[in-house]
Amino acid sequence: MRLFLTDTAIGAFAVDENGNVVLKVVAPNDINKLVERSLSIENDVPTEEFKKLVNDLITTYGKDLEVVVETEGYAKYLNELGLKTTLQFGNDVILRFRSELPKYAVESGFISSSEEYKNFVHMLALAVTRSKLRVVAQKRDLLAIQAIRAIDDIDKVFNLFASRLREWYSIHFPELDDLVKEHVDYARIVSEIGSREDINEKNLRKLGFSEGRAKRIISAAERSLGAELSEYDIEPIQTLANIMLELNNLRDGLTQYLSSLMKEVAPNITELVGPLLGARLLSLAGSLETLAKLPASTIQVLGAEKALFRALRTGGKPPKHGVIFQYPEIHKAPRWQRGKIARSLATKLAIAAKADYFTGRFIADKLKKALEERINEIKTLYAKPPPKTAKPERRRTQKTRK
Amino acid sequence: MAEAVRVYEYSPYKDVYVVELDDGSTRLATKNLVPGRRVYDEWLFKFGDVEYREWNTYRSKLAAALLKGIKELSICRGDKVLYLGAGSGTTASHVSDIVGLEGRVYAVEFAPRVMRELITVAEERINLIPILADARFPHRYRYLVETVDGIYCDVAQPEQASLVILNAKYFLKSGGYLYLAIKARSIDVTKEPDEIYRREIETLKRGGFEVIDVIHLDPFDKDHAMVYAKYVR
Ligand SMILES: C[S@@+](CC[C@H](N)C(=O)[O-])C[C@H]1O[C@@H](n2cnc3c(N)ncnc32)[C@H](O)[C@@H]1O
Numbered sequence: 001m002r003l004f005l006t007d008t009a010i011g012a013f014a015v016d017e018n019g020n021v022v023l024k025v026v027a028p029n030d031i032n033k034l035v036e037r038s039l040s041i042e043n044d045v046p047t048e049e050f051k052k053l054v055n056d057l058i059t060t061y062g063k064d065l066e067v068v069v070e071t072e073g074y075a076k077y078l079n080e081l082g083l084k085t086t087l088q089f090g091n092d093v094i095l096r097f098r099s100e101l102p103k104y105a106v107e108s109g110f111i112s113s114s115e116e117y118k119n120f121v122h123m124l125a126l127a128v129t130r131s132k133l134r135v136v137a138q139k140r141d142l143l144a145i146q147a148i149r150a151i152d153d154i155d156k157v158f159n160l161f162a163s164r165l166r167e168w169y170s171i172h173f174p175e176l177d178d179l180v181k182e183h184v185d186y187a188r189i190v191s192e193i194g195s196r197e198d199i200n201e202k203n204l205r206k207l208g209f210s211e212g213r214a215k216r217i218i219s220a221a222e223r224s225l226g227a228e229l230s231e232y233d234i235e236p237i238q239t240l241a242n243i244m245l246e247l248n249n250l251r252d253g254l255t256q257y258l259s260s261l262m263k264e265v266a267p268n269i270t271e272l273v274g275p276l277l278g279a280r281l282l283s284l285a286g287s288l289e290t291l292a293k294l295p296a297s298t299i300q301v302l303g304a305e306k307a308l309f310r311a312l313r314t315g316g317k318p319p320k321h322g323v324i325f326q327y328p329e330i331h332k333a334p335r336w337q338r339g340k341i342a343r344s345l346a347t348k349l350a351i352a353a354k355a356d357y358f359t360g361r362f363i364a365d366k367l368k369k370a371l372e373e374r375i376n377e378i379k380t381l382y383a384k385p386p387p388k389t390a391k392p393e394r395r396r397t398q399k400t401r402k
Numbered sequence: 403m404a405e406a407v408r409v410y411e412y413s414p415y416k417d418v419y420v421v422e423l424d425d426g427s428t429r430l431a432t433k434n435l436v437p438g439r440r441v442y443d444e445w446l447f448k449f450g451d452v453e454y455r456e457w458n459t460y461r462s463k464l465a466a467a468l469l470k471g472i473k474e475l476s477i478c479r480g481d482k483v484l485y486l487g488a489g490s491g492t493t494a495s496h497v498s499d500i501v502g503l504e505g506r507v508y509a510v511e512f513a514p515r516v517m518r519e520l521i522t523v524a525e526e527r528i529n530l531i532p533i534l535a536d537a538r539f540p541h542r543y544r545y546l547v548e549t550v551d552g553i554y555c556d557v558a559q560p561e562q563a564s565l566v567i568l569n570a571k572y573f574l575k576s577g578g579y580l581y582l583a584i585k586a587r588s589i590d591v592t593k594e595p596d597e598i599y600r601r602e603i604e605t606l607k608r609g610g611f612e613v614i615d616v617i618h619l620d621p622f623d624k625d626h627a628m629v630y631a632k633y634v635r
Contacts, residue, residue, distance in 0.1 A: 042543070118529070
């Protein structure tokens with residue numbers, strides 16, 4: 001007896017040369033189990049259902065059964081059981097069987113109608129794909145965390161260098177400190193021009209300064225009270241400025257890298273708060289998994305641990321927000337609205353993190369919309385600051401009403 | 403959403419439409435399976451009660467092939483199609499529009515990044531079945547894919563023809579069709595495109611395909627041709 005064995009999304013089947021199903025073991029219709037066995041088939045490892053099928057076949061037909069399978073892993077398993085096994089793919093018998101897969105799904109009682117089969121394959125494929133995507137994304141959250149920490153390190157070093165540069169170059173051209181507030185612009189002037197005597201409209205315009213600002217810088221240079229410095233003394237200052245500019249390039253590159261990484265690792269969080277803040281949340285939690293398991297109340301104060309513990313120790317007010325304060329809608333809002341917006345954002349973030357970690361579903365568009373609505377609501381409901389003496393006042397008005 | 407002035411089927415192709423706008427310009431389009439939703443940055447058009455989705459000939463090689471007059475569009479309503487190299491779903495979504503709710507598109511894509519985008523398209527389209535897998539190993543998705551009426555392949559990889567043949571052995575019915583986009587430049591930069599087409603076509607023939615038409619896609623796509631073939635088991 002020659003039988004064709006195949007393991008499918010709905011279970012394992014044995015088909016004879018005429019295409020009749022002689023035996024089958026239907027899989028339980030439970031999504032987690034279905035995903036698990038799908039992955040097993042993909043990795044060429046026989047499933048429980050397949051093993052049971054083979055077992056039943058041996059009981060019924062004995063060991064001089066001849067079987068045909070499509071992959072090496074399955075062939076190996078059957079060989080080890082001592083069955084005469086042929087490896088052959090794309091044969092007509094299986095092809096015919098495969099074209100009737102929806103029909104067999106109904107016939108075997110796996111589902112009740114072929115209409116339902118449509119939903120079934122769709123749902124299973126989505127679930128399997130999401131689960132594989134999550135495995136691929138594994139540890140990529142750690143890459144994102146290192147990238148954001150590197151960006152934050154760069155910012156610290158950059159600011160440290162910026163203060164040093166300003167102090168140092170001010171010996172030569174003290175007036176520039178107030179005229180150019182942007183560190184990068186300041187560093188460019190030092191790096192590209194150097195001595196204040198070489199500053200002219202042409203090279204300033206080339207660095208992107210407007211005509212007005214260029215004129216102001218030039219006239220300040222002409223009347224500067226700073227010390228004359230030789231090239232020999234300016235050069236080391238320029239080296240520092242060069243390194244700052246390189247750090248700045250490195251930061252840009254890292255930011256770009258981080259944003260594509262974050263879209264992959266945590267698309268929902270990223271959509272909600274952007275890649276930088278999203279990655280800072282991951283970094284504070286330690287991993288996507290940890291973040292996904294934190295309650296919203298903790299997410300709200302992530303990064304404000306010091307203030308939180310101080311509050312716990314002294315019985316003072318707990319902080320209203322941690323790192324999520326960086327979210328523009330929070331730090332731009334008036335003080336009394338911030339806590340409310342922070343709470344709402346933290347709730348959405350908790351949901352987003354769970355979706356990113358557990359299901360891989362993209363739900364951020366809905367979350368974002370709900371958040372925006374809530375923010376608008378907060379802005380209208382709490383448009384005015386709460387009166388400081390609200391309680392006694394209210395009591396008084398109530399009394400007069402009575 | 404723009405209003406269309408006139409809509410007619412783009413004969414001889416079924417379920418592909420020409421949408422005429424009030425400035426006199428025309429667009430290729432399919433009926434939107436999920437009204438109100440777009441997949442890439444395509445236009446949506448309303449005509450009567452029906453919504454059409456612009457089919458961008460610069461973004462989709464199949465659309466370009468139709469506009470360049472490829473012999474037939476065998477992809478029909480109700481068809482099961484195996485789509486290899488689905489990318490983020492640009493063309494696959496139009497195939498999904500064409501086969502409709504009675505059909506199915508098994509969309510194989512192996513890059514996780516791209517799959518994340520494809521999955522958001524698939525979530526809205528019940529006939530689009532996303533499969534994160536390498537098309538060189540069809541046995542890995544044999545448990546899910548039915549026997550199909552046709553294969554559409556655009557993986558932009560060397561040895562596309564042999565990959566197609568392997569998939570055909572597993573899933574393509576006898577008499578089934580194939581559309582294969584050949585990206586000449588990415589297969590071998592040093593050889594002239596025409597020689598590469600010839601070599602891939604030779605491989606297809608040896609693998610049981612009868613090549614019916616080959617269409618160069620320029621000016622829409624300068625480095626590609628579309629091969630249309632039938633499979634005889
Ligand atoms: C040119 S793009 C496809 C564009 C798409 N067909 C469209 O028109 O909308 C090629 C895709 O094939 C995928 N790909 C390449 N080799 C593959 C393989 N061996 N298996 C599955 N997908 C592959 C790439 O990741 C890429 O997304």
